[in-house]
Amino acid sequence: MRDLKAFALGAVAVAVLAYTIAAALAVTAQAAGRSLDVALGPFVVVSVARETTTAVTTFGSGLFLVALLGGIANLAAAQLIRHRSGRHRDRVE
Amino acid sequence: MIAGTDSVDLPPGVSLREGRLEDIVRGDSWALNGSGAFVLGRVGCPLDVIVREISDAFELPLEAARLDVLRFAWALNTLALVNVVQRGSRIRRLADWVTLALRLAPAGAFPIPLARRHSLDTRSVPRALASALTATGPRIAAVALLATAVALQLAAASGATGSVFLLAMALGAGTGIGLGLHEAGHVASLRGVPSALVLRGRRTFVLHAPVDERRRAFVALCGPGMVVMVGLAFVVAGVAIVTPGLVILGLPLTAHALSLTMIGGDGRVACGI
Secondary structure, eight states: OHHHHHHHHHHHHHHHHHHHHHHHHHHHHHHTTOOEEEEETTEEEEEEEEOSSOEEEEEOTHHHHHHHHHHHHHHHHHHHHHHHHTSOTTOOO | OOOTTOEEEOOTTEEEETTEEEETTTTEEEEOOHHHHHHHTTTTSBHHHHHHHHHHHHTOOHHHHHHHHHHHHHHHHHTTSSEEEOOSOHHHHHHHHHHHHHHHGGGTOOOOOOEEEEEOOOSSHHHHHHHHHHHHHHHHHHHHHHHHHHHHHHHHHTTOOHHHHHHHHHHHHHHHHHHHHHHHHHHHTTTTSOEEEEEETTEEEEEEOOOOHHHHHHHHHHHHHHHHHHHHHHHHHHHHTTOHHHHHHHHHHHGGGGGGSTTSHHHHHHTTO
């Protein structure tokens, strides 16, 4: 259960942050009348495509990938902290 | 730093009762010895005066009495059981602080800041929010001003134009607001639980009566959770109406989501670590 919590919290936290940064980039590009394309390999994070009179902003599956990586990193950090705090306190190595 | 001209004060929730120092928030009390009761019986008096009185009453050398009283006041302040009321000129205090900092610098240490405890009203959620924001108000303003100044400086250094300065100000405002909302979120989730807000140097934390593990995890989540919700509202609104200022305002608020990870204490508490 603790592992699930650590993974979920890490994934949510990184997803929120990644979405905000992507949104900031997209809106800034849109306001400046530019196009934008941010991707992790084949996975699009955010793209702003200019058409004649409008701009189309797309948040892609790259955000899920970033969230997944965030969850895994947080889970690894949680296990590391637990492992270290679980060491015997009456001996040194 | 505590000077002889300073005095100590019992914060709300801490009282003297039948020779014991009682803390309603912690739900605990501690027996005082004769000299401890003597010092705390004179709250509001300058410590120099208490030192002279205790030296006379207990027939102690003045310097030994001074050390005892200052150590006692320091220890209680570290536990947020007394507030130190600083008197004398601010310039003199700043000069004393710089002198001490220079003496400690070779050891790679800084003077330890004093703690200041504020009462919180947790009888209802609106009262909790109001008391938390009131207690953190000056700090919110200071953080917002500092962050704005840094962001404006960076904007100027990068040769930015007018609208970027507005974004820098939004970033600064969001940073300050985020701090206040974070603590307010914790306090709002502590409805009915005796609590106090403690400011110590750059640290801000909520001291609360013991609660069960589930409630503790919930309280830990509510601080960053509330800021992130507000931040996301700004971001979504900014995206919807294509206003970079709103998204930038939401950025430092949503950054509190990192508190939910192992980087932040709240995330560790929420995961039971």
